[in-house]
Amino acid sequence: xxxxxxxxxxxxxxxxxxxxxxxxxxxxxxxxxxxxxxxxxxxxxxxxxxxxxxxxxxxxxxxxxxxxxxxxxxxxxxxxxxxxxxxxxxxxxxxxxxxxxxxxxxxxxxxxxxxxxxxxxxxxxxxxxxxxxxxxxxxxxxxxxxxxxxxxxxxxxxxxxxxxxxxxxxxxxxxxxxxxxxxxxxxxxxxxxxxxxxxxxxxxxxxxxxxxxxxxxxxxxxxxxxxxxxxxxxxxxxxxxxxxxxxxxxxxxxxxxxxxxxxxxxxxxxxxxxxxxxxxxxxxxxxxxxxxxxxxxxxxxxxxxxxxxxxxxxxxxxxxxxxxxxxxxxxxxxxxxxxxxxxxxxxxxxxxxxxxxxxxxxxxxxxxxxxxxxxxxx
Amino acid sequence: xxxxxxxxxxxxxxxxxxxxxxxxxxxxxxxxxxxxxxxxxxxxxxxxxxxxxxxxxxxxxxxxxxxxxxxxxxxxxxxxxxxxxxxxxxxxxxx
Numbered sequence: 001x002x003x004x005x006x007x008x009x010x011x012x013x014x015x016x017x018x019x020x021x022x023x024x025x026x027x028x029x030x031x032x033x034x035x036x037x038x039x040x041x042x043x044x045x046x047x048x049x050x051x052x053x054x055x056x057x058x059x060x061x062x063x064x065x066x067x068x069x070x071x072x073x074x075x076x077x078x079x080x081x082x083x084x085x086x087x088x089x090x091x092x093x094x095x096x097x098x099x100x101x102x103x104x105x106x107x108x109x110x111x112x113x114x115x116x117x118x119x120x121x122x123x124x125x126x127x128x129x130x131x132x133x134x135x136x137x138x139x140x141x142x143x144x145x146x147x148x149x150x151x152x153x154x155x156x157x158x159x160x161x162x163x164x165x166x167x168x169x170x171x172x173x174x175x176x177x178x179x180x181x182x183x184x185x186x187x188x189x190x191x192x193x194x195x196x197x198x199x200x201x202x203x204x205x206x207x208x209x210x211x212x213x214x215x216x217x218x219x220x221x222x223x224x225x226x227x228x229x230x231x232x233x234x235x236x237x238x239x240x241x242x243x244x245x246x247x248x249x250x251x252x253x254x255x256x257x258x259x260x261x262x263x264x265x266x267x268x269x270x271x272x273x274x275x276x277x278x279x280x281x282x283x284x285x286x287x288x289x290x291x292x293x294x295x296x297x298x299x300x301x302x303x304x305x306x307x308x309x310x311x312x313x314x315x316x317x318x319x320x321x322x323x324x325x326x327x328x329x330x331x332x333x334x335x336x337x338x339x340x341x342x343x344x345x346x347x348x349x350x351x352x353x354x355x356x357x358x359x360x361x362x363x364x365x366x367x368x369x370x371x372x373x374x375x376x377x378x
Numbered sequence: 379x380x381x382x383x384x385x386x387x388x389x390x391x392x393x394x395x396x397x398x399x400x401x402x403x404x405x406x407x408x409x410x411x412x413x414x415x416x417x418x419x420x421x422x423x424x425x426x427x428x429x430x431x432x433x434x435x436x437x438x439x440x441x442x443x444x445x446x447x448x449x450x451x452x453x454x455x456x457x458x459x460x461x462x463x464x465x466x467x468x469x470x471x472x473x
Contacts, residue, residue: 115407141424147410257412
């Protein structure tokens with residue numbers, strides 16, 4: 001494993017040496033909420049060279065979900081005949097009329113599930129309730145939804161549906177690099193667990209079409225640092241390549257069983273993203289043969305306006321165009337206790353990470369953390 | 379995004395199995411890793427095993443996480459510093 005081969009202090013020295021030779025500022029983007037929080041948690045930002053920045057991209061599934069989709073979900077969850085099943089991190093995301101948590105407080109039947117199959121079991125044991133599974137997430141999570149749909153089909157359930165707003169990461173990365181108003185990105189730190197499903201080779205299109213280095217990284221501090229070092233060294237050497245720094249979990253072609261399941265149940269289509277608008281072929285939608293499990297169709301949901309909360313700049317934050325402290329609401333009207341935008345709600349959100357580990361605190365913590373790591377490794 | 383944690387498969391019956399995660403036994407579906415056998419290290423996400431891990435590498439990760447947890451216990455981190463070990467699974471928040 002990479003982290004076993006180079007001690008952290010040595011990697012840090014190499015990172016600073018490589019960055020010093022650049023003589024210009026560069027920025028890498030992580031497109032994974034777990035990378036965002038891991039980097040803040042271990043204080044990585046505070047020990048990075050001044051001219052190397054790590055910015056957050058559209059990697060948190062809760063954060064990229066369009067406001068209209070969240071409003072749709074809350075509306076559906078508030079219906080008397082529906083039991084809505086959701087993963088825990090969607091519960092507190094605010095919509096136009098409260099959140100799922102508030103709806104539950106008002107008496108709506110909303111269940112937090114650990115697995116999509118729990119929702120199927122609930123439908124099986126409550127045949128007189130309409131059970132809807134809130135299917136949010138990237139390629140890592142989508143196979144679980146596909147498995148639930150297949151299980152419901154096999155069981156012949158007619159009271160189970162999914163409200164799917166699954167997203168695909170590669171179209172979002174392409175959209176970011178193609179946009180007129182776009183952040184400066186010298187390389188991507190690619191999401192580890194999405195890559196488990198889609199495989200490392202999937203990023204070749206980004207490397208080749210956009211001349212942008214990609215490194216697939218793990219989540220522990222050593223692996224994160226190793227990935228950033230790899231990206232910086234590539235930029236310093238003028239090389240553009242694809243490197244898999246998380247080979248213990250990510251294969252070149254990904255997980256074929258998960259891909260087959262996704263292919264069986266879903267088809268790609270245009271999807272709306274928070275702050276990024278409609279991105280072509282960036283969402284997963286139920287195929288016609290599984291249309292009877294489509295909650296939007298069963299409950300005749302009408303399209304709703306897609307407007308972010310007034311003053312909220314989550315859309316710009318997840319596009320790498322703004323940092324959380326640039327938002328007038330950040331830390332004042334919008335806090336983890338009373339969030340306004342999804343980036344402050346989700347444990348993987350950029351605003352939540354900034355609020356919790358912000359620059360001042362991250363600096364002290366980062367040094368202490370890396371000293372600890374150094375002790376552990378010596 | 380997409381938190382996933384390594385865990386060891388304890389028992390296995392068809393597509394249903396039980397994994398050991400930090401001493402907690404959890405049900406897991408293995409339809410995405412059909413060749414998984416008891417004793418294998420698996421990457422678990424939202425109740426599904428999404429990949430088999432190389433045993434040596436999984437063991438190294440496990441050992442590092444344990445060392446970090448012990449270091450954090452011996453030398454209390456400043457306020458606001460999170461632990462490096464993955465949190466034990468709770469309902470939800472598994473994306």
